[in-house]
Amino acid sequence: MKQEKKKIKETILVVDDEEGILEWLKIALEKEDYEVVTALSGEEALKIARKKYFPCVITDIKMAGMDGLQLLKKLKEEDPDIIVIIITAYGTFESAVEALRGGASDFITKPFRIGEITFRLKNVFERERLRRVNIFLKEKITKKEDDVIVGESKKMKELLDLVDKVAKTDATIMIYGETGTGKELIARRLHNKSYRKNEQIVTLNCSALPETLLESELFGYKKGAFTGAEHNKKGLFQIADGGTFFLDEVGEISSKIQVKLLRMLQFHEIVPLGDTKTVKVNVRLIGATNKNLEESVKKGEFREDLFYRLNVIPVYIPPLRERKGDIPLLVQRFVEKISKRLKINRKEFSSGAMNMLMDYNWPGNVRELENCVERSIILQDSEKITEGDISLIIHTDIPVKEEITLKDLEITAIREVIKKCSGDKIKAAKVLGIHPSTLYRKLKRLFSD
Template identity: 40%
Template sequence: MSSRSILVVDNDTVIREYLATFLAARGHAVECLGSGDEAIERLASGFSPLMILLDIVPPDKDGIEVLSNFKSIDPSIPIITLSRIGQIKTVVEAMKIGASGYLTKPFEEEALELEIDNVLEKQRLKEEVKTLKQQLAYIEQGNILTSNPQMLRIIDIARHVAGTDVPVLILGESGVGKEVVASFIHEQSNRSDGPFVKVNCAALPHELLEAELFGYERGAVTSAIRDKTGKFEQADKGTMLLDEIGELSPYLQTRLLQVLQDSEISRLGSKRPVKINVRVLATTNKKLKEAVLKGEFRNDLYFRLNVIKFELPPLRERREDIPLLCNHFLEKYRDRYQSPVRQIPKELMELFLRYDWPGNVRQLENVVKRYLILPDADIISELKTANTEAVAVIPTRTVSLKEVSGHAAEVAEKEVVLRVLEDTGWNRKEAARRLMISYKALRNKLKKWQLVRQRPEVVRALGKSA
């Protein structure tokens, strides 16, 4: 029996047989039961019919009670009640409880068919509205815009764990929105009235990062002419976000582990511990498990942070979000840049949906900004070239495997360099440090590839006139 059958519940054998024949002739699978108790038991076993036709006045059990039981088992199943003349009060009560429609015996075939069609149409519209709401899901508190089932599931879990004080580890490629999810967790937590302090662990050298996190006493470091409160103290009774946690030095990993264990810190130059009440969230685009196996990241710290873990999918794995994000960025930046653009052209949107977005949401946001400022720029050609460059075949009569592999390696190297430059805001010295090459080597590569930071013509013009 199909799980989407129409269930007929009526003690009258003639009515049951008539309805079974009538519904089967119109292409419906049908299951018939003669009592309310049987029907309740059937639904309780997990059976989920497309619809129920229920005799509202069966002899064995009160019909209203049966209807209430149905609704408590599965409130989403539409129910049409079958009543006799003079039972208006019972019908009204049934509609209040949640019946989707009713028919009075005896009824015409046309009336039965019309009522069934109406109820199924209402049910279809309800499901459609539910789907549209999911597709337009917008969690304003965290500025998260998504219709992707995996992301919606992550948001749902994040909302549930927000009220706890356990650490949360958020993994994902650069630009996927790790900081946005962290902010959402803070806003949904009991600490939302407290500070939300962010520290990029990759942005500062080891010594400066330690001073930034823990603070220092006067005279503890060069040029320390007064006491400085560290980020952990600033985050007291709030949330601390440690961005790019995988970049922490072994020494700072040890200090962070002590903070998580003891809920206290010591400023540089001080032996007096300071108690803190801080929830720690951490993000990274590194594969921390592999870093642990290589001895680059402390195993005990990893398990301290990994109480709750989210792995955010890259934009290429949730392409259904691209139109939503594009519209959001258009609305967000159109007035700021005084742009005449009102929507993304169809051809450009189709390309956006095919493009792999190595820089993820951040890259999409930057491309939309650029289109708003320079709508005549040939973004389509640029993205088409970028999408095919990695698989471009070298056009030679005799193909050299060494030449092909060298070309592919250079394309991959160029993509990595661009991504790191974007992550560092085109800070070339910092990019060179992260790439573990000399600053001179990076400059030579940029010169070879003729790569310069793209700046809108409008901004350059303003700079010249200033």
């Protein structure tokens, strides 16, 4: 049976200095399935809005003390994306225009019927939804070509069958796989096969950011939370609301962020940095790691309760060395994609070159294979790539001794690439197919021992 998307009530803050109007609006809007909080003044509304997240505020324009326009300005300063609907008396059209210029989403003229205000609410929420969908579709168009998963081997068929089966649920998924196996591709397939497919998928590599920056990116922050926080910023969990959030290298997060992530999974809410109010989020979480999280739990490096929350359905991606039969298909796919991107004629791999690719163990998995194909296409002038061309790229001429380690091979490969790039580490990182920050970390780790 198809699972229905969980519906979270939209919360609205209604502001008016007339208690009778407030009570009437609260009762009427709650009948329309909105969650309603009321305030009798602009000052009270601002205090409430600073303690609890509201996607929408309905406020009268004329009130004693802080009026609706002043409240609008304050709300927009703290949350530029907040929806504000202004209620104005008949004959004050100029004030309504001023409100729209100040960022109000709509205005309603008194007297009005409740049907009119619910109609306007549906319109502004729909406009906001379409704005987010438009952003999502633009991103989806650019990602579509790269989302293709290639594989006809038994292990890949079993993996994709499992992915398609669990995608239809809303369970939290944990993807395990070595670096370069395609964990993000699997996460995108899970999203695209789920009922959330028309919403966006947000991705973040936890190991790419320091703890303080990672925390503010995930959960957002309030104006003044730290030096340089000049305005409120939504976190990625809020941006992913209604869709899917893919957290790569989740095993690298600190104990502090583990606690906040556990809260999100338990209560579907977050607290931005520097704030005390909670924000409800409706997100399906997909985690990924190349670590053994059970071992991390035993060592006290990862919370056991968070592990069980994340590991509801584990998905294991086989390394390329365990599905070598897929290599010819992958090479063909990469040749087509790279030739199109570089706007050059497609090149052919000789049988000897293909055999060499099949014999190699690919410690960097599919990502390393793609980099090898791209370098072959760029560096070789002839239309056919030979065995000799491949041996220069994957270093099969390195004598392998029984005692050689993966670390030795990694050091040799990095040294040779940096040497060929004349010491340019940015260029070397591009050739190796890794981010410059990753290369610097590897250099520090490998050459400091």
